[in-house]
Structure formats: C-alpha cells, structure tokens
Amino acid sequence: MSQTTTQDTATTGASPAPAAPKKKVLSEGKRAERRLGWLLCAPAALTMVAVTGWPILYSLLLSMQRFDLKFPDRTEWIWFDNYITVLSSPYWWNAVWVTVLLTVVTVAVELVLGMSLALIMHRALVGRGIVRTTTLIPYGIVTVVAAFSWRFAWTPGTGYLAEALGGDPVLTEKIPALMVVGLAEIWKTTPFMALLLMAGLALVPDDLLKAAAMDGASGWQRFIKITVPIMKPAILVALLFRTLDAFRIFDNLFVLTAGSQGTSSVSMLTYNNLIKGLNLGIGSTMSVLIFIMVAIIAFVFIKLFGTAAPGSDDGGKR
Amino acid sequence: MAGIGGAETPAKKWGWGVLNTVVVIYALVPVLWIVSLSFKSSETLADGNFIPREWSLENYQNIFSTSEFTRALFNSIGIAIIATAIAVVFGTMAAYAIARLDFPGKNLLVGVSLLIAMFPQVSLVSPLFEIERSLGLFDTWPGLILPYITFALPLAIYTLSAFFREIPWELEKAAKMDGATPGQAFRRVIAPLAAPGVFTTAILVFIFCWNDFLFAISLTSTEQSRTVPVALSFFTGSSQFEDPAGSIAAAAVVITIPIILFVLFFQRRIVAGLTSGAVKG
Numbered sequence: 020m021s022q023t024t025t026q027d028t029a030t031t032g033a034s035p036a037p038a039a040p041k042k043k044v045l046s047e048g049k050r051a052e053r054r055l056g057w058l059l060c061a062p063a064a065l066t067m068v069a070v071t072g073w074p075i076l077y078s079l080l081l082s083m084q085r086f087d088l089k090f091p092d093r094t095e096w097i098w099f100d101n102y103i104t105v106l107s108s109p110y111w112w113n114a115v116w117v118t119v120l121l122t123v124v125t126v127a128v129e130l131v132l133g134m135s136l137a138l139i140m141h142r143a144l145v146g147r148g149i150v151r152t153t154t155l156i157p158y159g160i161v162t163v164v165a166a167f168s169w170r171f172a173w174t175p176g177t178g179y180l181a182e183a184l185g186g187d188p189v190l191t192e193k194i195p196a197l198m199v200v201g202l203a204e205i206w207k208t209t210p211f212m213a214l215l216l217m218a219g220l221a222l223v224p225d226d227l228l229k230a231a232a233m234d235g236a237s238g239w240q241r242f243i244k245i246t247v248p249i250m251k252p253a254i255l256v257a258l259l260f261r262t263l264d265a266f267r268i269f270d271n272l273f274v275l276t277a278g279s280q281g282t283s284s285v286s287m288l289t290y291n292n293l294i295k296g297l298n299l300g301i302g303s304t305m306s307v308l309i310f311i312m313v314a315i316i317a318f319v320f321i322k323l324f325g326t327a328a329p330g331s332d333d334g335g336k337r
Numbered sequence: 338m339a340g341i342g343g344a345e346t347p348a349k350k351w352g353w354g355v356l357n358t359v360v361v362i363y364a365l366v367p368v369l370w371i372v373s374l375s376f377k378s379s380e381t382l383a384d385g386n387f388i389p390r391e392w393s394l395e396n397y398q399n400i401f402s403t404s405e406f407t408r409a410l411f412n413s414i415g416i417a418i419i420a421t422a423i424a425v426v427f428g429t430m431a432a433y434a435i436a437r438l439d440f441p442g443k444n445l446l447v448g449v450s451l452l453i454a455m456f457p458q459v460s461l462v463s464p465l466f467e468i469e470r471s472l473g474l475f476d477t478w479p480g481l482i483l484p485y486i487t488f489a490l491p492l493a494i495y496t497l498s499a500f501f502r503e504i505p506w507e508l509e510k511a512a513k514m515d516g517a518t519p520g521q522a523f524r525r526v527i528a529p530l531a532a533p534g535v536f537t538t539a540i541l542v543f544i545f546c547w548n549d550f551l552f553a554i555s556l557t558s559t560e561q562s563r564t565v566p567v568a569l570s571f572f573t574g575s576s577q578f579e580d581p582a583g584s585i586a587a588a589a590v591v592i593t594i595p596i597i598l599f600v601l602f603f604q605r606r607i608v609a610g611l612t613s614g615a616v617k618g
Contacts, residue, residue: 049439052440055434056440059430059434060434062426062430062431063427063430063431063446064449066427066483067490068449070465070483070484071487074468078460081464139356139360143356143357145354149361150357152604153360155600155601156600156601157367158611159599161566161589162548167569168370169367171585172367177383210364260455267459269459269550270550273550286457289459289463293462293463293466299467303463303464305463306464310456313455313456313460317452
C-alpha cells in the first residue's frame, strides 16, 4: 500500500521500478486467493442466507397481516394489530415468564453442576475414563427419548419416581410440572456445559495452583482467585451457548406437558398457534418477537464478553 | 486405573469411587429406565417397577410390524445422512477458506454463522411453513434437509476450521512450490490430513439432525417424511385402552442405541470437536 503511494507521488528515483512488477504478481495471486475464498464459501453462505434471511423478512411481512389458514378469505393487511394482540395477551406473557424462569434456573443449576462435573472429570484419580464416557450419554441421547423416559417415570402407575413419591400426578400441576421439565433439561445438557468448562480448566496452569497452595491458599481460594478468572472466557461462552439454547426449549415441554396448565414456553406457544391454530399471522408475530428477545440476550452477552466473544478476533487468529 | 497420581490414599480412592458412582448413576438412570420399559410385557408395563418382572420382546415385535415406525426410521436415516453429507461438504469448503485464505468478507461469514448458531429456530418455523407450502416442499425430505443443513453449517464451520488450523501450513506451501494450484493443494494435501476432523464433524452434525424435533414436527404432516422423534410422539397403542408406553420405549431404544455406541466409540474425538469451536486454545 505504502509503496503504491510513493510510486504515485515520487516519480524520480530508481526504487519504484523493481517494485512495480513485484506488486503486480502479488496482486494477481491475491486476487486468485480471494476468488477461491469466495467460491469456497459461497455454497455455505448462500444456503444459510436463503434459509434464514428471506424467511425472517417474510415473517415480518406475515406478522403484519391477518392470516389464518382456517379463514383464508379474510386475509388482510393490518399493520401492528397482531403485535398488539400478542403483547396484550396474558398467555404470551405467561409463556415469556415461564421461558425466562426455566432459562435462568436451569442455566444456573447447570453452571454449578457442570463445574463440579468438569472438576471431577479433570481431577479424578480413579476411573476418569468411565466418568468421561458415561457423561457423554445424556448428550448423545435424543431429547425426545429422554423426555419420554422422564414422562413415564413421573406417570402415576407406570413410573418408579411417581411410585416412590406417593403417586401424585406431578405433570398435571404447573409448578411441579415445570420442575420436572427443568430437571429433564438439566439432566440432558449439563454434560455439554461440563465439557466446555473442562476445556477451560485445561488452560489453568498447574504450577500456578501449586504455587498458590505453597503460599497457603485454600482450595476454595485457589478456585475463586485463580481457576475462575483464567477460565472466564470459557465460562462465558458456555453460558451464552446454554442460555440461548435454553431459551428455545421445546422438545422437553412438548413431550412432558405439551404446554398445558400454563407451562408453555414461547416456542411451544408459537408452535401451538401455528400448527394447531393454523394462524400464520399470530405465529409469525411471535416468531419476530422471539427473534428480537434472543437478539437482545446475545447483544448483552457479547457486550459482557468484550474481546472474549467467539469469532471476534478470528481475523487475527485464522 | 490406579497409579495416576502419587498421593493416593485408600480414603481418597474411596472418595473418588463414590463420586464416580454418583456421576455414572446420574447419567445412566433415565436410559436404563427406558430400556427396562421396552422389555416389559404389556401386563407388567404399568407396575412401576424399575426392573421388569417379566422380560419380553413383544414391544419390539410390535413396532417393527407396522410401517408407522419402519417408515419413520427410513426417513430419519435418509434425511440425516443426506443433510450431513451436504453440510460437511459445504462446511469443509468454507472452513478451509476461513482457516487458510485471506479474503474480504471472511469475518462477516464467521459472524453470520455464529448468529445462525444462536438463532431461535422457532422464528423460522412460521415463515418456512408458509414458504415450503407454496413451493411444494412441505412434508418432503428436502423440506427438512434444507433447514438441517443451515443449522448444521455453523457447527461444521467452527469445528472444521479449528481442526484445519492444526494442520501444518508448510505442507500446503510445499505442494504449491511443487506447482500445485491452491485448489490442488486443497484436494491432494489438506483434505486427507483433515479427514479425522471431517469425520468428527460428520458425527456431530449427524447427531444434530437425528435429534431435531421442532422442524420435524412442524414441517411434516404424514408418514412420508416424518422422522422417528416425531413418529414417537404420535404413537398410540393398538387399541384405545392400550398404553403406547411400551412401543414408545422400544422405538426410543432402537434410535438411541446407535447414537450411544457412536458417542462411546468416538468419545475422544467428539469431546475435541465440541469444545474446539467454543473455547479457543
């Protein structure tokens, strides 16, 4: 770059002459590299944009129409009426609170459990292999299958857990049902959290911990003052991934309660309006609102991350 | 098993043993429970016992005698394999470009794929439902394969570019010195070296597609393209009064066993793959 400017301004001197052809060769190769780069990325980029970009715009359009497949003749452009309908609906706000509650509680519990699990896997003296292997099972199992396992366990008559706790039908009441949903969610996703945290633990140098122990720091002090700060990026990444994932909760709820007794999450409610109610207008409005909420969560996290955000310094690294 | 650390007292060993047992029980109980249910005969199904009093293969015979399950299994396998193949090919190309080439728009692509990884999938369900209906893709294989590829791509790109960064640059340079074009360097030198990474990514992507429920239940309506997780939720007993729990359990075991074997067999690689994208070394 600087060579180009000197060439343009200073016409005298011998140095620009050899530089010119060299620059041309470089840019030729550069251009080929760029073309190859774009070519290689094109299929992936086009698919991702085609399947997400256009539908999101389309759902914006749909969300401003009265569009009910049961009454196709009454389709009409109604601007923000759908938003008013949804935002003034107690069902929607109930679903929002259920989703937020489930997200906060499950992610918090998962962080604590996942951290313990990560420490066990990292430090285990005996049987490390067995523990690592078995903790991957919840990750591998199909969510719907796990949810059915929990449902049958809590069904009075069929289930061992229901029998053990006196045979109350827990899944038919709001709070107990939500607790079961939370339990199922925590069981399934804690291993994932633990794996991400374990990768962070591996970055903590043993020497540092030993030195701190020499200086008389207790185990808890070492954990809070050394381990946690060093693995902070890993913790934040794990939290971000899990929070956004928990916010989308659907499979577990669908199988365990199908959203009855006010246990709908926002995803469940959208699904019910769309597939059961065939109301595309309202369904799309909810889609857009969920998209906005997730964007806000992601934005807040990325602000908190600062430079630790995944992908933020990829340019330098890759 | 023993002899990892130096300071191993019997008490410590016992402590770890107890902790490990707790972890193993935690991970296994729900799985064993569904296996146990699947082997219960219809008479003992509702006895609430953790271990079957009477073992029988009745449930397995039932599910394999109807097309409801076998067709769904066929759909699941076909859709997951096609989606995985396409996502891995596209992902490999993009990840190679991201890890090795310098071009404008690279960061944008990384950013976009990160956004998609965090995307609320339910936001796509309403518009896709309408778009696929008007394009005739609703309730077809491609109708599910497309969203699967889309959501598998960020995973594939992240995992693969992490693997690609580990591959020695010099080999590619040497190939280019010897007169290979960047394209040839990709096919002849880097691709074989990257094979283990590609394989791991394929497993992760396959698990993702195999697991999906939201798209499968929203974008299908008949046996023609319903996958197993969805078919499970529509199972009914052979009569109105029969509990479908046995059939559901048996079908659940059938679709879970291959994945669990996969996961256990490729444990190390899966862990490396899952963590490489999220935590930078």
